[in-house]
Amino acid sequence: MFGLHGIELAFFVLEIIGVVAFAMAGALRAVERDMDLFGMAVLAVITALGGGIIRDLLAQRFPASLSHPVYFIFALLGALLAVPAIGFITRHPSWFKATDALGLAVFSVLGANVALAQGLNIISVLLFGLLTGIGGGVVRDVLANDVPLVLRQEIYGIASLTGIAVQYVLVHLHVPLIPAAVAGAVVIFLVRLAAIRWNWNLPRVRR
Amino acid sequence: MFGLHGIELAFFVLEIIGVVAFAMAGALRAVERDMDLFGMAVLAVITALGGGIIRDLLAQRFPASLSHPVYFIFALLGALLAVPAIGFITRHPSWFKATDALGLAVFSVLGANVALAQGLNIISVLLFGLLTGIGGGVVRDVLANDVPLVLRQEIYGIASLTGIAVQYVLVHLHVPLIPAAVAGAVVIFLVRLAAIRWNWNLPRVRR
Amino acid sequence: MFGLHGIELAFFVLEIIGVVAFAMAGALRAVERDMDLFGMAVLAVITALGGGIIRDLLAQRFPASLSHPVYFIFALLGALLAVPAIGFITRHPSWFKATDALGLAVFSVLGANVALAQGLNIISVLLFGLLTGIGGGVVRDVLANDVPLVLRQEIYGIASLTGIAVQYVLVHLHVPLIPAAVAGAVVIFLVRLAAIRWNWNLPRVRR
Numbered sequence: 001m002f003g004l005h006g007i008e009l010a011f012f013v014l015e016i017i018g019v020v021a022f023a024m025a026g027a028l029r030a031v032e033r034d035m036d037l038f039g040m041a042v043l044a045v046i047t048a049l050g051g052g053i054i055r056d057l058l059a060q061r062f063p064a065s066l067s068h069p070v071y072f073i074f075a076l077l078g079a080l081l082a083v084p085a086i087g088f089i090t091r092h093p094s095w096f097k098a099t100d101a102l103g104l105a106v107f108s109v110l111g112a113n114v115a116l117a118q119g120l121n122i123i124s125v126l127l128f129g130l131l132t133g134i135g136g137g138v139v140r141d142v143l144a145n146d147v148p149l150v151l152r153q154e155i156y157g158i159a160s161l162t163g164i165a166v167q168y169v170l171v172h173l174h175v176p177l178i179p180a181a182v183a184g185a186v187v188i189f190l191v192r193l194a195a196i197r198w199n200w201n202l203p204r205v206r207r
Numbered sequence: 208m209f210g211l212h213g214i215e216l217a218f219f220v221l222e223i224i225g226v227v228a229f230a231m232a233g234a235l236r237a238v239e240r241d242m243d244l245f246g247m248a249v250l251a252v253i254t255a256l257g258g259g260i261i262r263d264l265l266a267q268r269f270p271a272s273l274s275h276p277v278y279f280i281f282a283l284l285g286a287l288l289a290v291p292a293i294g295f296i297t298r299h300p301s302w303f304k305a306t307d308a309l310g311l312a313v314f315s316v317l318g319a320n321v322a323l324a325q326g327l328n329i330i331s332v333l334l335f336g337l338l339t340g341i342g343g344g345v346v347r348d349v350l351a352n353d354v355p356l357v358l359r360q361e362i363y364g365i366a367s368l369t370g371i372a373v374q375y376v377l378v379h380l381h382v383p384l385i386p387a388a389v390a391g392a393v394v395i396f397l398v399r400l401a402a403i404r405w406n407w408n409l410p411r412v413r414r
Numbered sequence: 415m416f417g418l419h420g421i422e423l424a425f426f427v428l429e430i431i432g433v434v435a436f437a438m439a440g441a442l443r444a445v446e447r448d449m450d451l452f453g454m455a456v457l458a459v460i461t462a463l464g465g466g467i468i469r470d471l472l473a474q475r476f477p478a479s480l481s482h483p484v485y486f487i488f489a490l491l492g493a494l495l496a497v498p499a500i501g502f503i504t505r506h507p508s509w510f511k512a513t514d515a516l517g518l519a520v521f522s523v524l525g526a527n528v529a530l531a532q533g534l535n536i537i538s539v540l541l542f543g544l545l546t547g548i549g550g551g552v553v554r555d556v557l558a559n560d561v562p563l564v565l566r567q568e569i570y571g572i573a574s575l576t577g578i579a580v581q582y583v584l585v586h587l588h589v590p591l592i593p594a595a596v597a598g599a600v601v602i603f604l605v606r607l608a609a610i611r612w613n614w615n616l617p618r619v620r621r
Contacts, residue, residue: 030565036616038572039565042548045541053472058260060269062474066529069537115273123276127252134249138350143552145561147352151237151246158245202243265467267476322480330483334459341456345557354559358444358453365452409450 010178011110014185015052016074018106022136023048023078024085025100029144031086043140044079045072051107051136058128059114097196100137100149101159105188108133108160109167109181116171129164130157133188155195155202163188217385218317221392222259223281225313229343230255230285231292232307236351238293250347251286252279258314258343265335266321304403307344307356308366312395315340315367316374316388323384329375336371337364340395362402362409370395424592425524428599429466430488432520436550437462437492438499439514443558445500457554458493459486465521465550472542473528511610514551514563515573519602522547522574523581523595530585543578544571547602569609569616577602 026047030040049065049072056063065071082089089095111132115125134150134157141148150156167184171177194200233254237247256272256279263270272278289296296302318339322332341357341364348355357363374391378384401407440461444454463479463486470477479485496503503509525546529539548564548571555562564570581598585591608614 031618033561033566034618035561035565036618038570038616042565042571057264057471058270058273060267060474063472066472066538066541067534069535072537072541120274121276123279124273127273127279142349142556143562143565145352145559147240147242148350151242151249151350152240156245157249202245204238204241204243264471265477265480267474327481328483330486331480334480334486349556352559354447354449355557358449358456358557359447363452364456409452411445411448411450 011113011181014106014181015071015110018051018103018110019048019071019074020078020081021099021106022051022103022140023075024082025096025103025137026140027079027082028086028089028096028099029140031082033144040082041076041079043143044082045075046143047136047140048075048078048103049136050139051103051111051132051134054135055107055111055114055128055132058131059118094196098193101189101192101196103136104133104156104160104192105163105185107136108164108188109184112164112167112184113177113181116168116177122165122168125168126161126164129167130160133160155191155200158202159188159191159195162191218320218388221313221388222278222317225258225310225317226255226278226281227285227288228306228313229258229310229347230282231289232303232310232344233347234286234289235293235296235303235306236347238289240351247289248283248286250350251289252282253350254343254347255282255285255310256343257346258310258318258339258341261342262314262318262321262335262339265338266325301403305400308396308399308403310343311340311363311367311399312370312392314343315371315395316391319371319374319391320384320388323375323378329372332375333368333371336374337367340367362398362407365409366395366398366402369398425527425595428520428595429485429524432465432517432524433462433485433488434492434495435513435520436465436517436554437489438496439510439517439551440554441493441496442500442503442510442513443554445496447558454496455490455493457557458496459489460557461550461554462489462492462517463550464553465517465525465546465548468549469521469525469528469542469546472545473532508610512607515603515606515610517550518547518570518574518606519577519599521550522578522602523598526578526581526598527591527595530582530591536579536582539582540575540578543581544574547574569605569614572616573602573605573609576605 023044026044027040030043035043052065052071053063108129112125112129115128138148138150163184166187167180170180170183230251233251234247237250242250259272259278260270315336319332319336322335345355345357370391373394374387377387377390437458440458441454444457449457466479466485467477522543526539526543529542552562552564577598580601581594584594584597
């Protein structure tokens, strides 16, 4: 964890951004549901660490967030940051979605990167990235007893898949891992923001 | 994946049947819940791959569906097949349950087979098969914010356990793995269909 | 499993107590939700084995409850014990919470013990113990389509963390593993009972 250089450090910074963003989104959902302070902390931690734990379980390695306290500490920090932000967010509800979008972007490319490092094919990279990216938010919504955000509204998973595809293509064009991941994350974040801003929705099949 | 022979091929065909059946069941539930096209695809894929991923995580191996795109492709195909079937299914709701029953049958015997191959005892084989068989449907129902089907209605888990017991006995009578698994799956499917048809229910404990 | 001595036997007894307690809590919730006998058995087994399976998946080992039928048998026994207790529990609802508290206490210290045995730091020990301790109950509540108990009411997770902290300190003061775990479990159980009895709640953040 300490004494990191170059690539490891860059991915670590990305991961911390994702952890803080998802922790804020988890804490805000807890407040919406009238949970107490511990419920806020738990939902923040589970949302923030859920994506990474799912990724590590799938990749069959010990969950990083359970052996390095730094993730946990930043998740609690994210929950704390959410407290003063609550009044603001209540008046501007799209900020909740923007925070969630940042977590989605970061965890999607970090999950995809694990599959890329193992030399897996494009579909595996997409699935790995998508499950890691949406995992934290899905767990949060299930615990809050809601149908997960990803299943019911504006372009969400498609944003994740689009950015991962960009990341995949860049890596195969010999762009280094970090710029490729950052580019993918920026694409996901912008597509999701655009979808929220202009209310882009996929069509529905009528019963 | 390619260049399979005999046993591997037969189990692969069974698994694909389970994937397509559960994908259709997942997509139909998504339509019932007014999810969009992406929600349909996600619920179909998670339902179809959920059972297998749970089995592989329990058996401590890399989830097959994340390294071989073929499962993902057949899951999407199942979701597509569900679209033209929706009008028909709305008029004949027991067809949803029949599709789900086919997935239950196939994944139960595939999960049990993993435990059988490790020489585990009968109770472990039953638990492994049951968790694999009901895993996809439970994840689907939790994501759709329902109490899982398996917990609330006609003979469902009992059907799974009955077929797995038949499979276990056959294997211990030296019947080869494939016919034993197929026989177990047929038993599960028929017991579940009978339970749906004649509305067999277990008794309830009154409060 | 058999031929255990000393430490293994003591932890095994603790685990069985946790399994029976959580199985009763799962079966009682199933009755509240009008599930049938199979739903009762499944919810009891999943609640009872859920915490241990989560712990084993996180520790990357084969789930003990899937290779040793004894856990499954005691989980069913717990479900059976719940049946005659239902009338009594309906009149004294805090007994449901007391049973749940016993499971929380035992699984928290057993989960923490796995992290302690790996020499992990205090935050990892707390997280490991908390996830193991609340895992069974969270799965039970999600399957019953409720917001998990741990997120919404009296001191619950804090009780778990307090006892794990006591256990951690005792182990680092060279108290043997078993008495340290028992002391931690007693602290968790008493803090939780006190929280139920005097309705201790954490504050909430207002929207």
